[in-house]
Every structure is written in structure tokens, then in C-alpha cells.
């Protein structure tokens with residue numbers, strides 16, 4: 382059955398891979414599943430046809446036969462459950478990888494999004510100068526904890542898993558700030574994720590969309 386995902390027809394990041402379709406593309410590449418992409422404009426995101434797929438009017442979505450999903454955590458989990466390569470066959474290792482997926486999107490991503498929002502979208506507010514360092518420190522608290530746990534391991538829990546895929550994807554969003562580079566092992570962890578051939582293919586595919594004439 383054909384898998385179709387949605388992505389911005391022109392991502393505001395110009396192809397840096399920061400929009401969330403990249404993590405879904407990456408998961409599909411890791412498990413060698415071909416997919417099609419339907420590009421959606423910002424206006425179309427809020428129109429009924431897209432809202433029927435995604436109640437919050439966002440990308441990405443995932444369609445496969447009569448199944449339609451939204452939320453990257455659920456989409457990547459679905460891909461990882463259905464195809465070998467992202468979750469261990471060992472039940473406990475699998476449960477731990479899923480735990481890391483939740484940690485990425487529930488514990489690490491929220492302060493990163495607060496920071497990005499404060500820095501990019503609230504910079505003109507009178508309180509921005511006080512808020513930015515505060516939220517930057519909230520990011521540092523989590524990155525320090527994550528850095529301590531990772532230590533000098535290659536991945537978070539043994540072999541590369543959907544947990545690493547989500548964690549690396551989330552960490553990429555904060556790298557432009559320079560904060561990630563304060564934690565050398567996390568910066569190297571993210572670089573290992575990016576070096577994976579599946580990530581490279583996913584990145585190239587979104588770049589091609591976002592740099593087309």
C-alpha cells in the first residue's frame with residue numbers, strides 16, 4: 382500500500398530539515414519503505430480537506446490505505462512497529478526505546494520549543510530580554526541530564542532505535558542556537574545520527590523540495 386506524507390510546499394527554514402516531515406522521512410528511510418509526499422501550502426493547512434486529516438492544521442500527516450495519522454511521535458511509532466529496523470525484537474529493549482521516544486517529545490522538546498519561540502517569534506516583546514536566558518537555561522538543564530545519561534555511548538540504549546531517531550531530530554532544532562555544542566557528547570551524538578545514510582536520504586529529499594525553483 383502506498384504511504385503518503387504531507388510536508389510544507391516551501392518550508393520556512395529553506396531546507397535545513399527542521400520541519401517535522403524530516404523525522405518521518407528519516408524513519409521511512411531507515412525501514413526502507415518507499416513513500417510519496419503531498420506538498421501543502423500554509424493556507425491549505427487550515428482548509429477542510431487538510432483539517433480532516435490533521436485537526437490542528439499542521440504537517441506532517443501519514444496516510445496508508447484507510448489509515449490516516451498525525452503527530453510525529455505516533456507516526457514514527459507506527460512505522461517502527463510495522464517494519465523491522467527501529468525497534469528491537471527484545472520486549473524490554475523495545476519498551477526502553479519507546480520510553481526514549483516519549484522522553485524526546487515530552488521532556489526534551491518542550492523547553493527547546495519554548496526557547497525557539499522566545500528567540501524567533503517573541504524577540505520584539507518587552508519581556509524578551511529577560512525570558513530568553515531563562516528558557517535557554519531550562520534547555521541546558523535537560524541537555525545536561527541527557528548528556529550525563531548518554532556519557533560516551535554511541536546511542537541511548539544499545540543499538541540505534543526509534544528513540545534515537547526522535548531524540549536526534551529534537552536536538553537538531555536547538556543546534557543553531559549554539560547550546561547543543563556546549564555538550565560535546567550530544568553534539569557528536571547528533572552528528573552520528575545525521576551521518577546515517579537514511580538520514581542523508583531524508584535530508585536530501587526535503588532539501589530538493591525546498592530549493593526547487
Ligand code: GTB
Pocket residue numbers: 392393394395399400401402426438439440441451452453454
Ligand atoms: N506535535 C506535532 C508533531 O510532532 O507532529 C507538531 C507538528 C508541527 O509543529 N508542525 C508544524 C506546522 O505544521 C511544522 S514543523 N506548523 C504550521 C502551523 O502550525 O500552522 C515545526 C517547524 C516549522 C518551521 C520550522 N522552520 O522553519 O525552521 C521548523 C519547525
